[in-house]
Amino acid sequence: MESKTTFIIKLVTFYCLCTLNLFNAIDIYHNDSLDDFLQDHAKKSIPKDPKAGKLYDVSLPSNFTGMEVSVVQLQSSSVWAQGANLSYFRVPPRIYPNPNVTWLDLVFSNLGNWSSYYYNMPNYTFVTPILGISAYGVRHAKGQNGQFTSTTTKLDLPLIRHPIMVRFPSVWLPRGKCVKFYSNGRTTITNMSLSHTCEVWGQGYFAIVARVPSTHHVWKLWVIGFGVGCVGFLLCGFVLFKIIRFVEKRKIQKMETESEKSEVLDTKYVGHSKMPCAFGIRTQPVLETDYFP
Known part of the structure; x- marks a missing residue:
């Protein structure tokens, strides 16, 4: 049987580990490193020899159940010529990433029931979950030892002619307000031009909201x-x-009416009034003898 001291040491260690995990979770929930957090897990989920245009599911820690993230790797030349129609996003053509890279990773996220943990809209309610799109480029460089190293850089996607189309699933309100969340905490609200769809200029996090009545x-x-x-x-x-x-x-x-049909009465005038009168008796009374005693 374990001694009391050993039991206390294990209990304190367990408490410290739980507290450390809780602090890490709170830091992820409320700081501005959401993009870095998702991109880091997306990079780990891409195989060494990925297939261009194939959407890969991103594995997240178990305490992030309800959040869905996927990543796809594309050639910059392909995005420039054809755009991309993946997940809930339709990226138009004629986009060239900045800085210039040969390959880029597009990370798509659906925050699901975690939407309200990261973002809040006073006087508004979320009609849809928050959807996000982020672009990253991988640069490979050869070091002094002859080994190749890769660095990941967040890219800018300048839109020239057409916006990115974001189509939201499971919308109970076909037309609401489109909201975009920026990394610096700023938000912009625009009208919806199409049902269940928002037109956005640039990457970020988006949702459809409805105003809450006062x-x-x-x-x-x-x-x-x-x-x-x-x-x-x-x-x-x-x-x-x-x-x-x-x-x-x-x-x-x-x-x-039924009563009148079952018994028909004759009528006679009494003075100036017409009154009902019963019919005479059919058999007249007859004395038993015509002689008086």
């Missing part, structure tokens, strides 16, 4: 709804009352 507006809508509901309830009650009265009236009329 408390005064919500209270006003609630009062209006309550009033309309009361009026509708009273109107329904009035209509139901009229229908019941109409049915009862028809029922009484039907009963009177």
Whole structure:
């Protein structure tokens, strides 16, 4: 059996490791290194001999469940001539990365349920998850020892004629506001030109948002709804009352008609009034003998 001292040492070690992992997670959640974090894992997920244009899933730590990241490697000349239609993004042609590289990596991210951890929009609510696109170039250089070293650089994608089209999945609001998040914390909001799609100029993180009504507006809508509901309830009650009265009236009329059909009475004038009169008795009474005693 373990001694008490050994047990305490293990418990303290476990606590320190958990605390260290928690601090690392918090640092990733709230600092500006999201691009570097995703790019680092994307670089590890690309095989040594990748196939150009093939989309590779990026493996993330288990505590990032719900976030989806993929990466694709393309030739700069191919992007210039044809563009790229991958994941949720349609990259137009006539784009040449800066600085100039032969190959570039496009990292696509869907933050999913992590969207609100990284970004916040006061007075707005997210209609879609946040989608991101980032471009990186790999430069290979030969060192003094004859070994090749590679360095990764974030690229700029200057758009000349057409914007990047971002099509969002699972949008319950076809038309909302397009928002772009910059690394320096700045945001821009634009109108949607196409259903479920945002036109963006440059790389970054994007989402569709809808404005949240103010408390005064919500209270006003609630009062209006309550009033309309009361009026509708009273109107329904009035209509139901009229229908019941109409049915009862028809029922009484039907009963009177049936009663008149079952017993036909003659009519006679009494003064100036016409009154019902029963028919005479068919058999007249006859005395048993015509002689009196």
